[in-house]
Amino acid sequence: MPFSFLQNPMTLTLIVLAVAIAGYVLARGRAMTRAGGDARRLHSLPNYYGMTAAMFAAIPALGVLVIWLLAQPMVIQNSILPLLPADITESGGTVSLALSDVNRVAEGLDTAVSQGVLDAQAIDALRDDPSSLRSTLAGVGVALGSEVEPYVLAAAERMRALENRWGLIRAAVVIALALAGLALAVRAADPKFRARNVVERGVLALLMIAASLAILTTVGIVLSMLFETLNFFSQHPWQDFFFGDSWAPNFRGNSELSILPLLWGTLYISIIALLVAVPVGLFAAIYLSEYAGPKLRATAKPLLEILAGIPTIVYGLFALLTVGPFLVDVFGAGGVLSMEGLRDGDPLMAGATAVITAGLVMGIMLIPFVSSLSDDIINAVPQSLRDGSYGLGATPSETIRNVVLPAALPGIVGAILLAASRAIGETMIVVLGAGAIARFSGNPFEAMTTITTRIVSQLTGDTDFASPETLVAFALGLTLFVLTLGLNVVALYIVRKYREQYE
Amino acid sequence: MTDATHSSLLKQDARTVKRNRAEARFKAYGLVAIGIGVLMLMVLLTTIISRGTGAFQQTYLTLDVTLDAAKLDKKGNRNIDDIKKVSTFGYKPLLVNAFETLIATSDITSDLKPKAMSDILSKGAEAQMRDVVLADPTLIGQTVTFDFLASGRVDGYLKGRVTRDSIANDKNINAEQLDLVDQLHAAGALEKKFNLAFITGADSSDARPEAAGFGVSMVGSLAMMLVVLALALPIGVAASIYLEEFAPKNWITDIIEVNISNLAAVPSIVFGILGLAVFINYMHLPNSAPLVGGLVLTLMTLPTIIISTRASLKSVPPSIRDAALGVGASKMQSVFHHVLPLAAPGILTGTIIGLAQALGETAPLLLIGMVGFIATNGPDSIGEGLLSPNSAMPAQIYEWAKRADPAFYERAWGGIIILLVFLITMNFVAVMLRRRFERRW
Numbered sequence: 001m002p003f004s005f006l007q008n009p010m011t012l013t014l015i016v017l018a019v020a021i022a023g024y025v026l027a028r029g030r031a032m033t034r035a036g037g038d039a040r041r042l043h044s045l046p047n048y049y050g051m052t053a054a055m056f057a058a059i060p061a062l063g064v065l066v067i068w069l070l071a072q073p074m075v076i077q078n079s080i081l082p083l084l085p086a087d088i089t090e091s092g093g094t095v096s097l098a099l100s101d102v103n104r105v106a107e108g109l110d111t112a113v114s115q116g117v118l119d120a121q122a123i124d125a126l127r128d129d130p131s132s133l134r135s136t137l138a139g140v141g142v143a144l145g146s147e148v149e150p151y152v153l154a155a156a157e158r159m160r161a162l163e164n165r166w167g168l169i170r171a172a173v174v175i176a177l178a179l180a181g182l183a184l185a186v187r188a189a190d191p192k193f194r195a196r197n198v199v200e201r202g203v204l205a206l207l208m209i210a211a212s213l214a215i216l217t218t219v220g221i222v223l224s225m226l227f228e229t230l231n232f233f234s235q236h237p238w239q240d241f242f243f244g245d246s247w248a249p250n251f252r253g254n255s256e257l258s259i260l261p262l263l264w265g266t267l268y269i270s271i272i273a274l275l276v277a278v279p280v281g282l283f284a285a286i287y288l289s290e291y292a293g294p295k296l297r298a299t300a301k302p303l304l305e306i307l308a309g310i311p312t313i314v315y316g317l318f319a320l321l322t323v324g325p326f327l328v329d330v331f332g333a334g335g336v337l338s339m340e341g342l343r344d345g346d347p348l349m350a351g352a353t354a355v356i357t358a359g360l361v362m363g364i365m366l367i368p369f370v371s372s373l374s375d376d377i378i379n380a381v382p383q384s385l386r387d388g389s390y391g392l393g394a395t396p397s398e399t400i401r402n403v404v405l406p407a408a409l410p411g412i413v414g415a416i417l418l419a420a421s422r423a424i425g426e427t428m429i430v431v432l433g434a435g436a437i438a439r440f441s442g443n444p445f446e447a448m449t450t451i452t453t454r455i456v457s458q459l460t461g462d463t464d465f466a467s468p469e470t471l472v473a474f475a476l477g478l479t480l481f482v483l484t485l486g487l488n489v490v491a492l493y494i495v496r497k498y499r500e501q502y503e
Numbered sequence: 504m505t506d507a508t509h510s511s512l513l514k515q516d517a518r519t520v521k522r523n524r525a526e527a528r529f530k531a532y533g534l535v536a537i538g539i540g541v542l543m544l545m546v547l548l549t550t551i552i553s554r555g556t557g558a559f560q561q562t563y564l565t566l567d568v569t570l571d572a573a574k575l576d577k578k579g580n581r582n583i584d585d586i587k588k589v590s591t592f593g594y595k596p597l598l599v600n601a602f603e604t605l606i607a608t609s610d611i612t613s614d615l616k617p618k619a620m621s622d623i624l625s626k627g628a629e630a631q632m633r634d635v636v637l638a639d640p641t642l643i644g645q646t647v648t649f650d651f652l653a654s655g656r657v658d659g660y661l662k663g664r665v666t667r668d669s670i671a672n673d674k675n676i677n678a679e680q681l682d683l684v685d686q687l688h689a690a691g692a693l694e695k696k697f698n699l700a701f702i703t704g705a706d707s708s709d710a711r712p713e714a715a716g717f718g719v720s721m722v723g724s725l726a727m728m729l730v731v732l733a734l735a736l737p738i739g740v741a742a743s744i745y746l747e748e749f750a751p752k753n754w755i756t757d758i759i760e761v762n763i764s765n766l767a768a769v770p771s772i773v774f775g776i777l778g779l780a781v782f783i784n785y786m787h788l789p790n791s792a793p794l795v796g797g798l799v800l801t802l803m804t805l806p807t808i809i810i811s812t813r814a815s816l817k818s819v820p821p822s823i824r825d826a827a828l829g830v831g832a833s834k835m836q837s838v839f840h841h842v843l844p845l846a847a848p849g850i851l852t853g854t855i856i857g858l859a860q861a862l863g864e865t866a867p868l869l870l871i872g873m874v875g876f877i878a879t880n881g882p883d884s885i886g887e888g889l890l891s892p893n894s895a896m897p898a899q900i901y902e903w904a905k906r907a908d909p910a911f912y913e914r915a916w917g918g919i920i921i922l923l924v925f926l927i928t929m930n931f932v933a934v935m936l937r938r939r940f941e942r943r944w
Contacts, residue, residue, distance in 0.1 A: 204745075310547070
C-alpha cells in the first residue's frame with residue numbers, strides 16, 4: 001500500500017520536525033526581507049520570527065499525534081467488541097483475554113504479511129476455518145496460546161483494517177496541521193508582528209505542561225489501579241478482601257484473598273525496622289548536631305549517608321545471605337539462643353527468611369533517613385532556647401532532653417512517619433528477606449509476607465489479567481498507595497507546620 | 504549557706520556527680536549510635552567485597568584438542584553447511600579424546616573414565632569448540648589449544664566455596680573428579696584467571712553459573728539511563744522553572760507542589776504497577792524493554808530532579824534577574840539567558856544524584872518483566888537496545904539471588920560491586936561538580 005510508511009509515528013514525527021525547520025527558515029527570511037534586511041526595524045529579534053513558525057508547525061501537530069496514539073487503541077477496541085460472541089463480552093475478565101488474543105493474531109498477521117508468508121487472499125481463504133493459522137504464525141515467530149477461533153480472526157482482520165485506515169487519516173491530519181501552522185506563522189512574519197511575545201507565551205505554556213505532569217502522574221497512578229481494582233471487586237467480594245482472615249491464592253479459582261494477614265506482616269516488619277532505626281538514628285542525629293566537633297561531623301555524616309545511597313537490592317541480598325544465616329546460627333537449631341530446651345527441641349528460628357531478618361536490615365537502611373531528617377529538625381531549633389537553658393545551669397544533656405527535643409518533637413514525629421511510610425513501601429528487602437507465608441503470628445523468627453512481596457509475586461511470571469488472583473495485586477497496590485500517601489501527607493503537614501513555627 | 508563547712512568548690516556534691524554521669528551516659532549513647540551506623544556500613548562493605556571479588560576470577564582449563572576431521576567433516580569437502588550440521592553433541596567425543604591424550608602424555612593419574620573427566624568442564628565447552636570451528640573451518644584436522652571454562656563446582660572448589668565435605672550429596676561432581684582437579688591445578692593446566700567474560704558477557708542458564716556475565720544487563724541499564732536523562736532532565740528543569748519563576752501563588756500551584764513532594768515518597772513498586780498498567784497493558788509497548796523501564800524510572804526521578812533544580816534556581820540571587828530586566832530583557836530572557844546558566848551546576852549535580860538513584864532501583868523493573876529473561880547477546884543498535892527485551896543491573900542481581908546456588912550468589916555479589924562502582928563514580932562526579940562550580944553569592 002502506498003503511503004503506509006506514514007503510519008509509523010516515528011516517521012511522522014520526523015516529517016513534522018522537518019516542516020518545523022522549514023518554517024523557521026521561511027519565516028525568519030520573510031521577516032528580514034520585509035524589514036529590508038535591517039533587523040533593527042523588526043519588533044523582535046529575527047530568530048523569534050523563525051521560532052514562531054517552528055512552534056506553530058510542530059506543537060499542535062505533535063500534540064494531536066500523541067493524543068491520537070493514546071486514544072486510538074480504545075476506539076478500535078470498542079468497534080471490534082460487537083464482533084465477539086455475547087458469552088465473552090458479558091464478563092470483564094474474558095473480554096480482556098479475548099482482546100489480547102485478537103491483538104496477538106493481528107500482530108501476527110502483520111508480521112506474516114510483511115514477510116510475504118501470507119497475503120490478503122490467503123487470509124480471506126482462512127476466514128471460515130482458521131485452524132492452520134496457528135502453525136503459520138508460529139513459522140514467522142509469533143507464538144499463539146491457543147487455536148484461532150473464527151471470530152478472533154474476524155476481529156483481528158477488522159482491527160487491522162481499522163488500524164490501517166485510522167493510521168492514514170492520522171498521518172493526513174498531523175501533516176495538514178503542521179503545514180497549516182507553518183503557513184499561518186510565515187504569513188504573520190512582519191516587522192510589526194510581536195513574535196517574541198508569542199514565542200514566550202508558547203514557552204510558558206510548555207513550562208506549565210511540564211509542571212502539571214506531576215499531577216498527571218498521580219492521576220495515572222490512581223486511575224491505572226482504580227479500574228483494575230474495581231474489576232477485581234466485581235469478581236471477588238470486597239468484604240473478603242478487607243476483612244477476611246486468610247491469604248491463599250489458588251489459580252484454579254476459589255482463592256481466599258484477604259489483605260489483613262499481609263498488612264500484619266508489613267506492619268510487624270516496619271515496627272521492627274523502626275525500633276532499630278529510630279533510637280540509633282535519633283541518637284546519632286543528637287550527637288552530630290549537639291556534641292560532635294566539626295571534624296567528626298564531617299566524617300560521620302557522609303559515612304552514614306552512604307547507607308542511604310546503597311540500592312535496596314543490596315540490602316535484600318545482605319538480608320538473605322548474611323544477616324539471615326547469621327541469625328539462624330544464633331537462634332536456629334544448635335544456636336546459642338535457640339531455646340530448643342524450652343520449646344521441646346523446636347528451635348526458635350527455622351529458616352533464614354524471617355520477620356526479624358527483614359526488619360533488622362530495613363532498620364539499618366532507615367538509620368540515615370531518620371538521622372538526616374532529625375538532624376535538620378534539631379538544627380532548626382533556635383540557639384536562644386539552648387542558651388536560656390544553659391543560663392539556668394542545665395547540662396547539655398538536660399537541655400537536649402528538656403528543651404531541644406520537646407521543641408523538635410513534632411518535626412521528629414513527622415520524620416518517623418516518613419520513615420514508616422518508606423518501610424511499608426519497601427520491596428526488595430522483604431522480597432528477599434521476609435519469606436512468603438501469610439499468617440498472623442507474633443513470633444518475629446517466623447517467615448511472614450508483606451503487601452509489596454505479594455504484589456511482586458502476583459504480577460510476575462505468567463499472568464492472566466482476567467483472574468482475581470492477578471487483579472488482586474492492583475487492589476493491594478492501591479491500598480499501599482493510599483496508606484503511604486496518608487502517612488506522607490500527615491508527616492509533610494507536621495514538618496511544614498513545625499518549620500513555620502520558628503521562622 | 505548552712506552546710507558550707509562540708510562542701511568544697513573542688514569536690515562535687517552527690518547531685519552534681521549524678522548529673523555529670525547522666526551527661527556522660529547520654530553522650531555515650533550518641534557515640535554508640537554513630538558507631539552502630541558506621542559499623543553496619545563497614546560490615547556491609549566488607550561482606551560485599553569479600554564475597555564478590557571471587558566473581559572477577561574464573562577457573563579455566565587449558566587443553567589441547569585435536570579437531571578430528573572424521574568427526575566434524577565426514578564428507579571431507581570443508582563445506583560450511585555440512586560442518587554446521589554437526590551439533591554440539593558431535594563435539595563431545597573430541598573432548599573425551601583430548602582428556603585421554605592428556606592422561607596418556609602427562610603424569611596425571613585418575614581412575615575416572617575420560618567422559619567423567621570431561622564433566623569437570625562447563626557444559627558450554629562443546630559449543631565453544633563449535634563456534635571456533637565454524638568461524639575458521641581450516642582448523643579441522645589440526646590440534647588447537649583451548650581455554651575451557653571449568654564447571655561451577657570446580658571453580659567453587661578452587662575458590663574454597665565447595666569443599667570435599669560439602670559435595671557428599673552432589674551429583675554434579677565427586678571426589679575422584681576433585682582429585683583430578685587437584686592434579687591438573689598442580690600441573691598448571693587448571694588456573695584461575697581474570698574473568699573478563701563476567702564484565703562483558705551475558706547471563707547464562709541455571710546449569711552454567713560459570714558462564715554468567717553482567718555486561719548485557721549493564722547495556723540494559725545504560726539504555727534506561729539514556730531514556731531517563733533525555734526525558735527527566737528537560738521536563739524536570741521546565742517544571743522547576745515554571746514553579747520557581749513564573750507560577751502565581753494560587754491553589755493550582757499549591758496542588759502541584761504538594762503533589763511533587765508526595766510523588767517523591769510514593770513506594771517505587773507503585774510506579775511499577777503504573778508502568779505495567781499504562782505502558783504495557785494499555786499502550787502495548789514491548790514487555791521487558793529498557794524503553795518502558797526508562798519511562799517508569801523517569802516518572803520516579805522527576806520529583807528528585809525538580810526538588811534539586813528548584814533549590815539551585817532559588818540560590819541565584821534576585822539581583823541577577825533585576826539586572827537583566829534593567830537592561831531590557833524580558834522575564835523569559837532573564838531566566839533562560841542568565842538564571843538558568845548560573846543554576847546549571849546545581850541542576851547537573853541533582854540530575855546525576857537522581858540518575859544514581861534510578862540506576863539502583865529494582866522493584867518497578869520486576870513488574871515490567873525485566874527479570875527471568877536471558878539476553879544472549881548485546882543489542883546491535885540504539886533502537887534495538889531500547890525496544891528488545893533486556894535486563895538491568897539490579898534486576899540481574901535479583902535474578903541471580905533467586906537461583907539459590909552459591910555459584911550464582913557469588914555472581915550477585917560481584918554484580919553489586921560493579922553497580923556500586925557506578926554509583927560511587929556518579930556521586931563522586933556530583934560532589935566534584937558541586938565543589939568546583941558552587942558559587943557563594
